[in-house]
Amino acid sequence: MSPSLGSSHEVYDVVVLGAGYAGMMAALRMGRRRLGLRVALVNNDEQFVERVRLQESMVAPVKPRIASLSRYLRRTNVQFIRARVLSLDPVRNEVAIEEDGSPRTIAFAQLIYALGSHVDTDNAPGARQHAFRLDPGEGPRSAAALRAALHEIAGRPARVLAVGGGPLSVEAAGEAKSTWPNMSVTLLSATSAGDFSSAKVQSVVRRDLTRLGVELVDNERVIEIESDAAIAASGRRFPFDICIWAAGMRAPPIARQAGLEVDAQDRVVVGTDLRSVSHPTILAVGDSAHPNGPTGAPFRASALAAAVSGVYAAEQVIARNQGLLIRPFSFSTFAQAVAIGRFAALFLLDANDHQMLFVMGGRTASVLRSVLIWLVLHFITFERLLPGLQTWPGRTRAAAPSAAQKSPDQSDVQLKTGR
Template identity: 35%
Template sequence: MTQHIVVIGAGYSGLAAALRAARRLPDARITLINPRAYFVERVRLHQLAAGQRLRRYPLTDILGTAGIELVVGSVRTIDTERREVTVDSLDTPVPYDTLVYALGSVADTSTPGVAEHAATVAGPAEAQALRDKVATMARQEGTLTVVGGGLTGIETAAEVAETYPGLEVRLVTDTEPGAGLSERGRAHLRRVFDRLGVEVRTDAKVVEVHSDAVELADGNTMTTDLVVWATGFGVPDLAARSGITVDSAGRIVVDDTLRSVSHPDVYAVGDSAAAHHPDGSPLRMACATALPLGRYAGDVIAARAHGRSPRPLRFRYFFQCLSLGRDDGVIQFVDAHDRPRERVLTGRLAARVKEAVVRGATFTARRSGLYPSR
């Protein structure tokens, strides 16, 4: 009987897994389910929010002759006993022998007022909506408040400030921006924010968002015309609702081959997987994590289909890439566990490296069947 592999989610990780499995298992039937008919360069969504046009990559072009069936729609339920998924665009469920769960992450909007009053850059629709709001507000020279000092908040604040110099951009965070960078990296970040005119407020924890202000834990408020919420990401609750074992953040708990600990016919990759180093320390949500995991999952599924025992996941990081507008950035070198080393690249060279990495990630995701996994 032909094995049917269903992959839900066509981001970096899901697309890589589908293409990899197609190469390793040419006789398998592979179905890729995604809400959109095109691949999204998620690491560029802050550019979209600042008004830049992004290239679209139709999934039919990417899948090409790989023999992968594309279903455009959103998965509503997973029946792990019947081994089938329901999709909002189909009248009948899609059965599977092996399921690859690659739904990625979503904005964490659990703080009061965020869902009602704040914008995010977690997805293309959200980034497009933010783009329109920023463009309108820029004509009135208003104030944009970005909440969150992680990479997403930093990149969004810098990109918008560079694109709209007449706009007052403020970054609010309860820690120092770029806390995961080395001192040299943080020093460069401060210089760039000074150059771009971004006001930085540290030790300021936002506990509620209103239509015209953010409320801080110390009782103070800051007025603003628009809030961009970038404090972190959560994951869809589909896995939890389906009875698959998840961690406290809702990510699927997997073994050292990315297989669900509760359902051996389910694999999880990307942001929705609670993947870890051999010592048990977690891998971070990032494109740098998602791509290798997707390719590895394709190899593991193929190995087991051929009756071989797959090798356990071995993973390491090399650097973090941070864009600060189109002509500046930080490349932070890190150790295997993503801890910063003192060495960094900054300025235009860093911007060029970041652009090369982003293009390379997209190319690799689209051509993952052609390359050996690392």
């Protein structure tokens, strides 16, 4: 299957945009030689960035476990293109990229959009200019820039303000206070800090933050960031030396600019086949996707949802190529962990993402969290080793009659900082 294009373009059966958890899983799944698909994977970074460890990079650079994607993918059938995606043309089936400083175009028959998300700074004036965020890269307000700024004030009892009550903010505040106990670290939340799962989770999160010495300020919604203070809707000012903005996420604007149907956070609206509802040759996965129907467990931003949606999208592409139909996407959850500096909160989830049994906190949970994120990385390793064999929990459940109705959880797939 090939789109009709001029001969100056490289034409692929499938182009995957973004080599995060979702894009890597998708590309590797389609890389089986016997499928005979021409697969290109485009990513702006040569390294695989483990986003679940970005908070660690506030303190020191995180040694990449996959340092070179070109080398990692060399023996596979996936062509890696290190380039920045500039734009997408869903009518001509083309992607404009910038590779080594030069623009060029590649063409596709089907495309998997896996460009992830970044911290939303459009939701409060001044956040973009005056706050840091846990975003990868070398930007002036990235996690790397935050690290430099924190090291510069490390000897002083400086004031660090983390804005947002979700996991991202908890991880940022916990990491700062754990590393620099002499700093005064405040976590400012519009509702109640740690309120993203169950009351049990919240109490462990708050207990461990408090044990570290983080000050928790609830029910203060920040409406503006000035150069040295956050202004709340109540009129209160919260002065800071360093502000870390973690009050929501959004996907890159490329899909919206291309005319695809997107939600308020620029995520591509997809059906339960993960195909764009407006442009079905394009599939979206991971943090960039917003399924508009039941997906088994709620589709919140997480490494698990990214990885399993990537695998499913690959299977959709393969099925279409072979003229087959496959069941809708579905998955189940089983555990979640949130880093809190040297501590963590770790808990089991039922298939529908509800916390069950007990919540583990402290150092043991932190060690187990490291094991969990190492395991997620090994979904990728396993897919490279034995493409097509890996399965995932709950892959058949949305097709079951009981899951065919929209669950209350599905009505709120807000990305926020929830995982």
